[in-house]
Amino acid sequence: MASRHIFIDFPPVCGPLDGPVKETTPLINFLQRVQAFCAADPGPEGVRPQAVRRIRRPPRSPGNGTIPAAALNRFLGVYFSAPEADLVYAEPADFVPEPKGFLPKVKNPAVRAWALEVHALWKNLSRRCRRREGSPGAPHLAATARTYHHPGSRFREVYYWDSYWIIRGLLASKMHETAKAIVNNLIYLVETYGHVLNGARAYYTNRSQPPLLSSMILEIFEKTGDLQFVKRSFPSLLKEHDFWSSGCSGCSHKVNRYYAMWNKPRPRDEESGSKLVDGREKEAFYREVASTAESGWDFSSRWMSNSSDLTTLATTSIIPVDLNVYILKMELDIAFFAKLLGDVQTKNKFLAAAHSRRETLKSVFWNDEMGQWLDYRLKDDKCEDGQEWDARNQNRNIFASNFVPLWIMCNSDHSMVEKATKSFKTSGLLQPFGIATSLTNSGQQWDFPNGWAPLQHLIVEGLARSGLKEAQDLAEDIATRWIRTNIVSYRESGVMHEKYDVRACGEFGGGGEYTPQTGFGWSNGVVLAFLEEFGWPQDREFTCK
Numbered sequence: 337m338a339s340r341h342i343f344i345d346f347p348p349v350c351g352p353l354d355g356p357v358k359e360t361t362p363l364i365n366f367l368q369r370v371q372a373f374c375a376a377d378p379g380p381e382g383v384r385p386q387a388v389r390r391i392r393r394p395p396r397s398p399g400n401g402t403i404p405a406a407a408l409n410r411f412l413g414v415y416f417s418a419p420e421a422d423l424v425y426a427e428p429a430d431f432v433p434e435p436k437g438f439l440p441k442v443k444n445p446a447v448r449a450w451a452l453e454v455h456a457l458w459k460n461l462s463r464r465c466r467r468r469e470g471s472p473g474a475p476h477l478a479a480t481a482r483t484y485h486h487p488g489s490r491f492r493e494v495y496y497w498d499s500y501w502i503i504r505g506l507l508a509s510k511m512h513e514t515a516k517a518i519v520n521n522l523i524y525l526v527e528t529y530g531h532v533l534n535g536a537r538a539y540y541t542n543r544s545q546p547p548l549l550s551s552m553i554l555e556i557f558e559k560t561g562d563l564q565f566v567k568r569s570f571p572s573l574l575k576e577h578d579f580w581s582s583g584c585s586g587c588s589h590k591v592n593r594y595y596a597m598w599n600k601p602r603p604r605d606e607e608s609g610s611k612l613v614d615g616r617e618k619e620a621f622y623r624e625v626a627s628t629a630e631s632g633w634d635f636s637s638r639w640m641s642n643s644s645d646l647t648t649l650a651t652t653s654i655i656p657v658d659l660n661v662y663i664l665k666m667e668l669d670i671a672f673f674a675k676l677l678g679d680v681q682t683k684n685k686f687l688a689a690a691h692s693r694r695e696t697l698k699s700v701f702w703n704d705e706m707g708q709w710l711d712y713r714l715k716d717d718k719c720e721d722g723q724e725w726d727a728r729n730q731n732r733n734i735f736a737s738n739f740v741p742l743w744i745m746c747n748s749d750h751s752m753v754e755k756a757t758k759s760f761k762t763s764g765l766l767q768p769f770g771i772a773t774s775l776t777n778s779g780q781q782w783d784f785p786n787g788w789a790p791l792q793h794l795i796v797e798g799l800a801r802s803g804l805k806e807a808q809d810l811a812e813d814i815a816t817r818w819i820r821t822n823i824v825s826y827r828e829s830g831v832m833h834e835k836y837d838v839r840a841c842g843e844f845g846g847g848g849e850y851t852p853q854t855g856f857g858w859s860n861g862v863v864l865a866f867l868e869e870f871g872w873p874q875d876r877e878f879t880c881k
């Protein structure tokens with residue numbers, strides 16, 4: 337197969353071993369030791385201020401490098417507090433039980449009543465930090481004093497990419513001020529740490545998540561017309577773009593990959609890492625783990641050369657198609673905002689960057705034979721100057737991410753969209769109750785048979801905006817399947833789930849390294865956004881058929 341030559345301006349050093357490692361706080365170092373020791377337990381999260389001062393005096397080891405469990409438990413009991421202790425419930429100021437103009441296209445009364453229940457969940461998920469970071473009592477939380485919405489259950493802090501779909505739902509719920517407050521929290525993180533963190537915790541400072549900040553700002557602007565909000569946010573968007581274009585987190589200014597600034601184990605990684613004997617191999621593995629968490633898809637066969645062996649994670653040597661779509665979207669959004677603000681030079685710079693990335697999307701990721709955009713595997717785990725792009729390095733396995741570029745195709749390139757729509761229909765991803773994440777049942781949570789709200793939304797929105805009738809019909813069909821399983825599951829369990837099993841009506845998903853969570857920010861956001869877009873006719877069935 338012919339190889340494609342594209343000059344890519346890679347920095348010289350960016351293998352998994354050589355990249356940067358971000359310094360963390362003594363408290364986090366200490367917590368890592370504690371958590372490694374208590375690997376079987378989830379580990380405490382809140383911490384009292386005294387623990388920071390006494391951090392040099394943890395319980396004494398009897399000399400063999402271990403700390404007696406009873407002594408450690410006493411220490412934890414004295415210095416650590418309950419998981420939610422650093423947070424307070426915050427009533428969202430703009431919540432009303434039935435907002436004016438709420439979901440006008442939902443005609444079926446039972447579906448409407450359910451949508452209002454989902455809308456009411458915004459009250460449960462709203463939190464504020466008890467005190468500002470750095471002040472006594474909140475040393476662990478890297479967030480602002482502003483109100484935010486968390487995903488749910490164990491995920492108590494503001495999360496980066498989750499926030500996009502939470503905001504989409506809040507906008508359908510007419511909670512514009514709450515939506516802006518979430519963005520302001522994320523902007524605070526950019527200004528403080530140079531990028532939006534994976535989540536607002538000190539242990540997340542070494543990585544980001546799929547970059548959707550500009551998309552959040554655009555959606556809010558489109559609903560509110562608040563130009564001052566855009567103006568205030570704009571400098572932070574430029575900083576975020578710099579972060580993704582620099583060093584090893586952005587492999588080059590044309591294509592990007594995930595690359596966490598970390599090479600040490602999270603507590604629960606020590607067990608998998610213990611299979612590796614060599615210290616350097618372990619470091620590389622821990623960087624792959626953190627980089628996979630940065631992708632938002634932790635974990636998935638997508639990043640593994642052997643889907644049953646986590647130590648084969650190779651995320652830093654994959655150029656992911658969806659990440660490059662998010663960055664292209666960021667570039668288009670920045671150009672749009674620059675135009676609004678009268679900054680012609682920045683507008684032209686970002687339009688040029690977007691144009692070149694769009695070309696890359698076609699030449700590197702698009703596979704015409706399959707009608708899909710595929711991830712690209714770097715040779716030799718290294719980015720090198722002037723890599724030869726070769727279609728044989730595309731990953732031909734089928735993932736929902738192969739269709740994420742539809743999200744930014746809006747009325748352009750009809751033949752490509754038509755081909756991708758046909759390919760999607762026969763890909764095996766479309767299941768009775770939504771889009772599966774992949775076709776591989778690896779036991780990891782970002783794989784078959786799980787369906788995740790963000791992936792449904794990106795693909796459905798892309799199809800719906802394509803301008804093609806066949807794609808628009810498919811979009812509505814997928815949204816209907818997804819809403820139906822969300823309703824049935826909610827009626828049975830009384831909760832919204834983090835992920836669903838797309839094979840069966842009303843079933844939630846599983847797999848991965850933690851028990852399935854409920855709440856749940858992005859699931860709520862996506863059903864509200866779908867109901868806003870497509871509505872629900874009076875006579876449409878909503879139970880399992």
Ligand SMILES: OC[C@H]1O[C@H](O[C@H]2O[C@H](CO)[C@@H](O)[C@H](O)[C@H]2O)[C@H](O)[C@@H](O)[C@@H]1O
Nearest residue numbers: 487491495497498534629630632633634
């Ligand atoms: O909904 C919040 C996030 O939940 C998952 O990831 C988070 O938990 C992982 C396991 O503890 C952690 O490694 C990761 O850094 C966290 O973000 C989910 O995979 C994410 O997509 C999601 O944003």
